[in-house]
Amino acid sequence: DQQVKQNSPSLSVQEGRISILNCDYTNSMFDYFLWYKKYPAEGPTFLISISSIKDKNEDGRFTVFLNKSAKHLSLHIVPSQPGDSAVYFCAASVEGAQKLVFGQGTRLTINP
Amino acid sequence: EAGVAQSPRYKIIEKRQSVAFWCNPISGHATLYWYQQILGQGPKLLIQFQNNGVVDDSQLPKDRFSAERLKGVDSTLKIQPAKLEDSAVYLCASSLAPQSYEQYFGPGTRLTVT
Numbered sequence: 341d342q343q344v345k346q347n348s349p350s351l352s353v354q355e356g357r358i359s360i361l362n363c364d365y366t367n368s369m370f371d372y373f374l375w376y377k378k379y380p381a382e383g384p385t386f387l388i389s390i391s392s393i394k395d396k397n398e399d400g401r402f403t404v405f406l407n408k409s410a411k412h413l414s415l416h417i418v419p420s421q422p423g424d425s426a427v428y429f430c431a432a433s434v435e436g437a438q439k440l441v442f443g444q445g446t447r448l449t450i451n452p
Numbered sequence: 453e454a455g456v457a458q459s460p461r462y463k464i465i466e467k468r469q470s471v472a473f474w475c476n477p478i479s480g481h482a483t484l485y486w487y488q489q490i491l492g493q494g495p496k497l498l499i500q501f502q503n504n505g506v507v508d509d510s511q512l513p514k515d516r517f518s519a520e521r522l523k524g525v526d527s528t529l530k531i532q533p534a535k536l537e538d539s540a541v542y543l544c545a546s547s548l549a550p551q552s553y554e555q556y557f558g559p560g561t562r563l564t565v566t
Contacts, residue, residue, distance in 0.1 A: 344494070372553050383456070383543055383557030384495070429494050438483060438549040439508055442494030 343367045344432050346443035354451055359417040361446050363430030366411065370432040374440065375404060375415050378427045387428075388415070420450045454478065456558035458544050464564045470532035473561045477525070477546030483507075484521055485555060486529050487543040495543055501527065502549070534565045 345364045353359045363373075371392040376384035390397040390404045390413065397404050403416045417424055430443040457476040465471050477484050482503050487495035498517065500508040503524040512519070516535070521527040531538055541562050545555040 346494075349492075374553065376557075381559065383545070383559050385557070386554045389553065431494075433553050438547060438553060439497055439500060440495075440553070440555060442496070444492065444494050 342444075343370075344430055344441050344443040346428075346430055346446050348446050349444070350447040350449070352449045352451060353420050355422060356419045359415075359420045359424065359448055359450070361415040361417075361428050361430075361448065363413050363415075363443055364411060365413075365432050367432070367434070367441075368411070369434045370441075371435045372433045373404070373406060373413050374431045374433075375402075376429040376431060376442075378429065378445070384429055417448075422450050422452060424448060425450045456544055456546055456556055458542075458558035458561055460561055461559065462562050462564075464566065465534055467536055467565050468533040470530065471534055471563060472528050472530045473542050473544075473563075475527045475529070475544030475558060477527070477544070478556055481546035481548055481556070482524070483547045483549035484527050485545040485547075486519055486527070487545065489541045489543055489560070491540070498529070531563075534563075536565050539563055539565045 374389040375387040377387045378384040388399050388402045390406050406413045427445045427447050429445045431440040484501045486498045489495045498512045499519045501521040504521045519529045541560040543560045545557045547555045
């Protein structure tokens with residue numbers, strides 16, 4: 341039972357343009373969502389998060405949007421840079437559990 | 453601040469052999485996690501420790517996997533005997549829970565079972 345889904349295994353974007361990565365979830369008890377970035381041969385690193393009481397959180401070039409009614413969140417990267425090329429994981433948690441459920445990941449490639 | 457340390461980085465064993473992985477979390481982080489990441493999938497939680505007590509091991513295959521966290525700091529994850537389907541990257545993470553949802557990951561150990 342895949343509770344967190346990232347339906348796009350890969351995404352290719354031109355440098356300077358916007359990258360949009362999508363994530364869907366099925367468990368309505370999830371109330372905190374995170375995005376992680378992973379380079380080859382390294383562990384995932386935390387990028388940005390959002391609580392279910394918000395619908396948007398911004399940090400520099402990165403913005404996460406949450407649509408609770410659709411059980412959908414997205415990560416926007418503007419402008420995209422070559423260093424953004426990595427695998428991005430969406431993760432979700434139930435309040436108080438600290439346990440993260442991860443999606444399958446989306447490989448983002450930024451083309452010069 | 454030193455990150456999460458893991459060793460070894462790579463391990464190749466034959467099926468039915470045993471293997472152990474070591475993790476040293478970030479200093480002061482009470483919560484430690486072990487994840488299994490199979491190629492093409494996201495990390496899957498195997499076990500979660502709060503200090504040296506187990507919080508969640510519902511997805512740990514207990515017939516072959518074991519983990520311990522002595523003195524609430526370092527942790528080891530063992531597989532005995534290994535199967536071909538155990539080939540994966542084993543990630544250790546730690547967090548300042550319960551204050552934070554953010555988890556900090558080590559580089560992982562890539563296990564290949566032949």
